[in-house]
Amino acid sequence: KQEVTQIPxxxxxxxxxxxxxxxxxxxxxxxxxxxxxxxPGKGLTSLLLIQSSQREQxxxxxxxSLDKSSGRSTLYIAASQPGDSATYLCAVPMNSNxxxxxxxxxxxxxxxxx
Amino acid sequence: GAVVSQxxxxxxxxxxxxxxxxxxxxxxxxxTMFWYRQFPKKSLxxxxxxxxxxxxxxxxxxxxxxxxxxxxxxxxxxxTVTSAHxxxxxxxICSARVSGTYYEQYFGPGTRLTVT
Numbered sequence: 255k256q257e258v259t260q261i262p263x264x265x266x267x268x269x270x271x272x273x274x275x276x277x278x279x280x281x282x283x284x285x286x287x288x289x290x291x292x293x294p295g296k297g298l299t300s301l302l303l304i305q306s307s308q309r310e311q312x313x314x315x316x317x318x319s320l321d322k323s324s325g326r327s328t329l330y331i332a333a334s335q336p337g338d339s340a341t342y343l344c345a346v347p348m349n350s351n352x353x354x355x356x357x358x359x360x361x362x363x364x365x366x367x368x
Numbered sequence: 369g370a371v372v373s374q375x376x377x378x379x380x381x382x383x384x385x386x387x388x389x390x391x392x393x394x395x396x397x398x399x400t401m402f403w404y405r406q407f408p409k410k411s412l413x414x415x416x417x418x419x420x421x422x423x424x425x426x427x428x429x430x431x432x433x434x435x436x437x438x439x440x441x442x443x444x445x446x447x448t449v450t451s452a453h454x455x456x457x458x459x460x461i462c463s464a465r466v467s468g469t470y471y472e473q474y475f476g477p478g479t480r481l482t483v484t
Contacts, residue, residue, distance in 0.1 A: 290475075297374075297461055297477035298412075343411065352425070353417040353465070355402045356473065360411040 256281045260344060260359035267334055268367050275329040275362045277344035282322045288356070289318050289329050290343045298343070302329070334366045371395055372464050374476035381452055382484055389447045389479045391462030397442040398464035402473070403435075406459040415460075418445045442467065452483040 257280040267273050277287070286305045290298040302311045302318040304327070310319040317330040327344060341363045345356040371394040381387050391401055399420050404412040416437050417425045424437035434456075436448040445464075449456050461478040 295459075295478075295480065298475040300475070303472075348414070352414060352427070353400045353402065353419070355404075355414045355417055356412075356463070357414075358411045 256284075256346060256348065256357050258344060258346060258357055258359040260342075260362050262362060263360065264363040264365075266365040266367065269334060269336060271334050271366075272330070272332050273334055273364070275331070275342050275344075275364070277327040277329070277359055279325045279327075279346050282325050284322065284346045285354070286347065287318075287320055287327050288345050289316075289327075290345065292341045292343060292361070294341075301342075331364075334364075336366045336368050338366050339364055370466065370474045372462065372474045372476040374460075374462055374479050376479060377477060378480040378482075380482045380484060383453055384451055386448055386450045387452055387481060389449075389460055389462075389481075391445045391447070391464070391476055393443045393464040393474070396464070396474075397467045398445075399442060399467040400465040401439060401445040402463045402465070403437060403445075403447050404461045404463070406461060406478075412461060415447075449481065452481070454483045457481055457483045 259278045261276045288303045289301040304311045304320040315332040320327045341361040343361045345358045347354040348357050373392045375390045401418040403415045406412045415430045418437045418439040420439045426432045439445040463473040463475045465473050
């Protein structure tokens with residue numbers, strides 16, 4: 255069964271720092287990997303989706319990389335801002351038996367202090 | 369585009385009552401919808417996969433008689449928590465997959481259920 259792990263569980267950084275969030279998965283046969291942001295008590299906001307054939311995706315200050323062979327993905331946030339404070343989740347699709355529902359990691363809780 | 373709504377956004381009910389949560393795809397058709405559950409400070413766990421016009425597929429450990437799922441149209445799936453108990457209090461999030469695609473999903477804003 256696919257296991258998705260995120261490290262660290264929590265992270266606190268001062269404003270302006272660059273930071274890296276890590277995601278690992280046990281089964282490298284994934285179709286894609288997706289990063290989400292979740293604010294407290296809210297739903298999910300999709301940040302980046304990397305197809306299995308891609309190595310990275312960029313959106314603004316966010317850059318996500320994917321290394322299928324090693325079962326790893328990183329989310330790089332440049333010049334962090336207090337508004338970036340949230341929980342970041344990575345997810346990979348399950349198999350067809352579950353209709354390709356998403357299997358989520360436990361998330362990294364990020365706090366960016368002014 | 370690709371907006372998913374949930375109603376209600378929050379609900380408080382008494383033990384023993386039933387609660388219905390709606391998940392709608394507003395601007396696309398969704399043959400498949402998913403229901404997830406999230407406990408405080410925990411990640412999302414898949415409860416069931418809902419396919420339009422057929423029975424839902426439940427994950428292991430999820431009671432299908434307690435969590436009734438109906439996907440009656442290509443834009444609406446409902447989750448009914450029957451005879452709710454305090455341990456059913458949780459954040460329920462649905463997502464919808466665009467018909468004809470395999471992996472692109474869009475998430476609703478979630479429903480906070482509190483059972484007293």
